Amino acid sequence: MSTERRGLLIVYTGNGKGKTTAALGLVLRAVGQGLRCCVIQFLKSARGRWGETVVAEKLGIEWHQMGRGFVFRPEAQTQDAALAREAWALAQERILSGEIDLIVLDEFSYLFEFGWLNAAEVARWLSEQRPKQLHVVVTGRNMPEALVEMADLVTEMVLVKHPYDAGIGAQAGIEF
């Protein structure tokens, strides 16, 4: 087994809860080991009051929320597509910057699902361009096969039981 330092491509996918939080937990661990971390959230809006961003600021984590929230209206598709490609351009810039050791691309799979990015092109770009020691963590349901195939670590979060099923509302500090 090699002990060289090597950037991993990590995929958290599946329909269960815990994909984004697993990525955040990795960031917490990485920050503790002195790695420079960047989080790009493709769907979450900066307007929301998210517990994680409060802490990110305290820990000096670079954090970008590029989305307009989770609601997609057909009439806003063009605007969303432009915003999504802008977010991916930012991700590419940060990946090439040499200023970070780990980047999280949160809810990345939606960009492919909505047809805003081409999975094969993104996979090729990542495999050719990303620095060898950079860790890349991508989350989201239905991750394209092109990314799963080139990943080093893939976990599928499977929904077994969800509190909404029992009529319990979203809890602060848990869901957001």
Next chain:
Amino acid sequence: MSTERRGLLIVYTGNGKGKTTAALGLVLRAVGQGLRCCVIQFLKSARGRWGETVVAEKLGIEWHQMGRGFVFRPEAQTQDAALAREAWALAQERILSGEIDLIVLDEFSYLFEFGWLNAAEVARWLSEQRPKQLHVVVTGRNMPEALVEMADLVTEMVLVKHPYDAGIGAQAGIEF
């Protein structure tokens, strides 16, 4: 759907990576929302250099590492059992303390697997004794059915691909 504040029992189980980190990500989120958090790690040794504990200190998270590490030697079974029960006693004390809003019991399932605790008894204690607003997050492979059954949210982390398969060693900031 009810909007009352209600403590959830959350289970992260399965053979995939991301159980502990998902719990840590929840803690990060909860701390950001002002919740008081406590983490008890039943297997991890305080002797290890874990990235997450460095950050926990910075964020004022109460953190206990009760294990002696991941190696179980038959000759140390009695000592391990005593340590495990001591850790569970601490967890019970913290749960009843009224001083915390969220508690993580990390690698909790191993206590049942090794026969150190009885799952039905622990489930009954949790259901009868824990404060109504306290969130409890338990992680570990092969979570006993008694806990899965009473949980509000259960995610199974399924191993799809692991870097060890490709001969890549553990990376600081990712695996520890």
